[in-house]
Amino acid sequence: MSRYWSPVVAGLSPYVPGEQPKLANLIKLNTNENPFGPSPKVLAALRAACDDTLRLYPDPASDRLRQAIARHYDVALPQIFVGNGSDEVLAIVFQALLNHDAPLRFPDITYSFYPVYCGLYGVRYEAIPLTEDFRIDAGDYLPAAGRTAGPILFPNPNAPTGRALPLADIERIVAGNPDAVVVVDEAYVDFGAESAVSLVKRYDNVLVVQTLSKSRSLAGLRLGYAIGSPVLIEGLERVKNSFNSYPVDRLAEAGATAAIEDVEYFEFTRRAVIRTRDGLTGSLRGLGFDVIPSAANFVMARHPAHDAAALAAALRERGIIVRHFSHPRIVQYLRISIGTEQECDALVHALRTILV
Numbered sequence: 617m618s619r620y621w622s623p624v625v626a627g628l629s630p631y632v633p634g635e636q637p638k639l640a641n642l643i644k645l646n647t648n649e650n651p652f653g654p655s656p657k658v659l660a661a662l663r664a665a666c667d668d669t670l671r672l673y674p675d676p677a678s679d680r681l682r683q684a685i686a687r688h689y690d691v692a693l694p695q696i697f698v699g700n701g702s703d704e705v706l707a708i709v710f711q712a713l714l715n716h717d718a719p720l721r722f723p724d725i726t727y728s729f730y731p732v733y734c735g736l737y738g739v740r741y742e743a744i745p746l747t748e749d750f751r752i753d754a755g756d757y758l759p760a761a762g763r764t765a766g767p768i769l770f771p772n773p774n775a776p777t778g779r780a781l782p783l784a785d786i787e788r789i790v791a792g793n794p795d796a797v798v799v800v801d802e803a804y805v806d807f808g809a810e811s812a813v814s815l816v817k818r819y820d821n822v823l824v825v826q827t828l829s830k831s832r833s834l835a836g837l838r839l840g841y842a843i844g845s846p847v848l849i850e851g852l853e854r855v856k857n858s859f860n861s862y863p864v865d866r867l868a869e870a871g872a873t874a875a876i877e878d879v880e881y882f883e884f885t886r887r888a889v890i891r892t893r894d895g896l897t898g899s900l901r902g903l904g905f906d907v908i909p910s911a912a913n914f915v916m917a918r919h920p921a922h923d924a925a926a927l928a929a930a931l932r933e934r935g936i937i938v939r940h941f942s943h944p945r946i947v948q949y950l951r952i953s954i955g956t957e958q959e960c961d962a963l964v965h966a967l968r969t970i971l972v
């Protein structure tokens with residue numbers, strides 16, 4: 617606390633990211649990074665972009681990258697917005713689209729950055745409980761008769777539960793809230809959920825946010841994007857150009873363009889992660905864990921006879937880090953990111969010795 621801080625800063629509760637340990641040799645299954653490196657074509661594009669042109673500002677519109685994204689998803693250029701990671705895109709979405717008189721609605725258990733942005737941008741929100749089995753019930757997001765409904769935001773698959781919402785349910789929410797923006801955060805969609813990009817062509821109130829951090833192995837490059845109707849994208853551009861009109865740097869644009877274009881590598885790695893996730897889910901169930909069905913690159917698991925915090929501590933002693941959350945509904949769960957086959961085998965082996 618300092619008297620030099622503005623009052624809003626004194627009242628913030630900043631997001632606490634998962635640990636990025638400085639120790640080598642730890643098995644890091646705590647922040648949902650991809651166990652595969654980026655595509656070799658991405659690394660080549662980054663090397664090729666390292667030249668004298670770095671003295672120049674990047675293209676403020678990131679046209680090359682936006683064209684690659686537009687081609688990949690078969691949408692038009694004015695439907696694409698890019699930023700430094702989807703966290704930055706979401707920050708701009710909060711300012712541009714989610715701050716209305718009626719409160720923003722999102723699930724009670726969800727990406728813990730959402731309430732942080734509400735604090736920073738002064739957005740009122742209502743947390744809507746997930747069902748007993750951690751599903752989003754689309755019916756909970758339909759406006760009551762005569763009530764002005766606020767905007768809606770949820771990840772699909774949800775984080776940190778990993779559960780996916782079927783596209784038909786997303787469409788029910790979008791169609792049922794024609795006067796409110798519905799933002800679908802698809803950070804993990806490539807690991808097994810249905811994307812809402814197809815809805816963007818038919819509804820002008822839906823915005824899809826994606827990232828290269830997870831399914832394209834580029835958390836270190838910081839690149840995220842939004843796909844929506846031109847009117848929503850224009851709202852985002854207005855905020856961006858009032859804040860930092862050159863957000864995506866030259867290297868990020870070159871690497872990200874190559875990542876979007878290398879569909880073959882993307883398909884290979886995401887399928888491998890899905891296969892490893894399904895194998896790990898089976899092994900954990902074999903050890904007596906309850907595992908929430910996951911469509912993401914992580915699983916949420918609880919053991920009926922072992923305290924989650926104690927399990928996380930015991931794994932850490934064996935050089936394996938997983939994530940543990942304090943929200944009361946999930947305090948007995950561990951969130952385990954999908955690593956390589958070997959890393960997941962090491963986890964199962966460690967758990968077997970801990971559980972005896």
Ligand SMILES: *Cc1c(COP(=O)(O)O)cnc(C)c1O
Pocket residue numbers: 700701702703704727771775801803826827828829835838839840
């Ligand atoms: C990882 C994650 C993000 C942020 O991704 P970046 O693009 O790395 O900023 C956004 N939303 C959810 C739900 C995530 O899990």
